Amino acid sequence: MHEGSFFAQVNMMFDRAAVYTQHSPGLLSQIKNCNCVYHVSFPLVRDNGEIEVISAYRAEHSHHMQPTKGGIRYAPTVTADEVMALAALMTYKCAIVDVPFGGAKGGITIDRRKYSERELERVTRRFTFELAKKNFIGPGVDVPAPDYGTSAKEMTWILDTYTTITADPLDALACVTGKPVGQGGVRGRVEATGQGTFYGIREACAIVEDMQALGLDEGVEGKRVIVQGLGNVGYHAALYLEEAGALLVGMAEYEGGIYNPDGLRLQDVMEHRCETGSILNFPGATNIEDSAYTLELECDILLPAALEGQIRIDNVHRIQAKIIAEAANGPVTASADQILNEKGILVIPDMYLNAGGVTVSYFEWLRNLSHVRHGRMSRRFEAHNAQRILQVVQNLLEGQQGTPEQRMIKPDLEFGASEADLVQSGLEDTMVSAYHEIHKTARFHATDLRTGAFVSAIDKIAQGYERLGIFP
Numbered sequence: 311m312h313e314g315s316f317f318a319q320v321n322m323m324f325d326r327a328a329v330y331t332q333h334s335p336g337l338l339s340q341i342k343n344c345n346c347v348y349h350v351s352f353p354l355v356r357d358n359g360e361i362e363v364i365s366a367y368r369a370e371h372s373h374h375m376q377p378t379k380g381g382i383r384y385a386p387t388v389t390a391d392e393v394m395a396l397a398a399l400m401t402y403k404c405a406i407v408d409v410p411f412g413g414a415k416g417g418i419t420i421d422r423r424k425y426s427e428r429e430l431e432r433v434t435r436r437f438t439f440e441l442a443k444k445n446f447i448g449p450g451v452d453v454p455a456p457d458y459g460t461s462a463k464e465m466t467w468i469l470d471t472y473t474t475i476t477a478d479p480l481d482a483l484a485c486v487t488g489k490p491v492g493q494g495g496v497r498g499r500v501e502a503t504g505q506g507t508f509y510g511i512r513e514a515c516a517i518v519e520d521m522q523a524l525g526l527d528e529g530v531e532g533k534r535v536i537v538q539g540l541g542n543v544g545y546h547a548a549l550y551l552e553e554a555g556a557l558l559v560g561m562a563e564y565e566g567g568i569y570n571p572d573g574l575r576l577q578d579v580m581e582h583r584c585e586t587g588s589i590l591n592f593p594g595a596t597n598i599e600d601s602a603y604t605l606e607l608e609c610d611i612l613l614p615a616a617l618e619g620q621i622r623i624d625n626v627h628r629i630q631a632k633i634i635a636e637a638a639n640g641p642v643t644a645s646a647d648q649i650l651n652e653k654g655i656l657v658i659p660d661m662y663l664n665a666g667g668v669t670v671s672y673f674e675w676l677r678n679l680s681h682v683r684h685g686r687m688s689r690r691f692e693a694h695n696a697q698r699i700l701q702v703v704q705n706l707l708e709g710q711q712g713t714p715e716q717r718m719i720k721p722d723l724e725f726g727a728s729e730a731d732l733v734q735s736g737l738e739d740t741m742v743s744a745y746h747e748i749h750k751t752a753r754f755h756a757t758d759l760r761t762g763a764f765v766s767a768i769d770k771i772a773q774g775y776e777r778l779g780i781f782p
């Protein structure tokens with residue numbers, strides 16, 4: 311059964327939430343529609359001399375805030391519809407976590423495993439050039455970042471190409487985020503989406519009544535997790551969950567899945583995959599030849615972190631998880647989402663849960679525009695302040711014969727916050743506050759978290775249009 315295109319599904323979910331708002335149909339339509347999509351084709355001369363035509367896209371969904379912001383994906387699935395859907399999710403995501411960008415997304419329709427590094431570099435540089443020609447990239451215009459199939463390396467090529475052609479090199483560093491730290495990137499960006507995903511799951515699991523309704527105990531510790539996709543987002547989310555005491559019982563990659571109800575150690579599985587080229591045949595685990603079937607196995611938390619459309623009308627009835635943590639964008643179709651809600655399964659929606667990436671990208675963009683590392687001017691000052699406080703405490707302790715443990719507080723406190731500390735604390739604060747905001751909205755309307763997240767996003771975007779004075 312065809313459930314409608316990805317963008318149509320995002321819009322169905324939007325419509326479900328829009329009835330809870332007070333905005334006019336015209337304004338809702340403006341918020342929902344995609345402002346512009348650029349489709350470009352260009353030739354790639356492959357290493358063997360053959361010519362191949364490459365298709366690439368950039369969608370800017372909403373200009374109610376500028377610049378627009380969103381990743382660039384390399385995948386065979388990339389179409390105009392896919393980037394429009396992903397750009398729309400970016401608009402709502404930025405609104406939910408109060409990051410002042412409109413939503414955008416780009417993609418190149420290629421399976422990166424079939425191209426050499428030099429070919430990927432040529433494709434990336436050419437795409438950047440095409441974007442610049444049409445004013446679809448720039449620090450105040452549209453700022454890409456990594457997504458599925460791309461990483462800091464591609465961001466470096468984008469930066470280098472843009473810097474070469476721009477007439478305004480002063481702020482050029484801010485034309486793209488997710489760069490390596492040595493090239494204007496910010497510490498913590500690589501793991502940010504997975505880490506933010508963990509914070510979101512942790513907040514959800516901390517609400518006792520919600521866990522009781524699912525028949526689960528409070529907290530992440532001991533929760534059985536299945537993760538689909540061990541790339542940037544899936545790997546880091548799984549890592550933080552494991553550190554917090556969750557049990558990783560299942561993992562799925564494109565080559566198949568593995569399951570062990572007693573738990574799988576993430577690092578061991580990654581090493582096994584490095585050595586053998588596959589997660590299959592991991593000692594002690596059962597192989598699941600059809601990777602998609604892994605999603606249907608028993609667990610408390612299912613973490614889809616690969617691509618969209620993984621839980622659909624045809625497999626939703628077989629899902630056994632009590633919580634679905636949408637680390638990927640659009641892993642649950644609109645029809646499947648309704649069924650999950652009816653079954654009382656808690657779905658933590660993508661546009662909130664994977665917002666850690668854009669949150670830290672925002673910190674990187676600010677750092678690039680301010681031309682100073684976060685904490686550079688305050689770190690020593692904080693350290694001196696802490697030393698002064700410690701001196702007072704020390705004097706008191708000496709006077710009162712404090713215990714050795716009390717005297718041990720000094721080494722922990724006498725350093726100011728580093729950039730990594732500031733980024734992590736900004737990310738945690740953002741994810742925690744946003745969770746409680748969407749949870750409160752959902753409760754107020756007696757609805758699910760996704761609808762709560764949409765309502766919150768729609769209201770903020772409407773305010774953005776009001777500020778622009780476009781609508782009365």
Ligand code: NAD
Nearest residue numbers: 457458459503539541542543562563564616638639664667
């Ligand atoms: P990635 O390319 O680093 O990793 C994706 C992983 O999924 C790969 O290991 C791939 O082999 C695996 N995979 C692909 N198809 C699969 C399948 N059918 N079954 C199991 N595994 C499969 O990509 P990523 O950056 O981790 O992105 C994953 C998802 O998270 C995407 O939906 C992306 O849009 C979303 N996201 C990413 C970021 C980010 O900062 N990278 C931010 C927000 C959202």
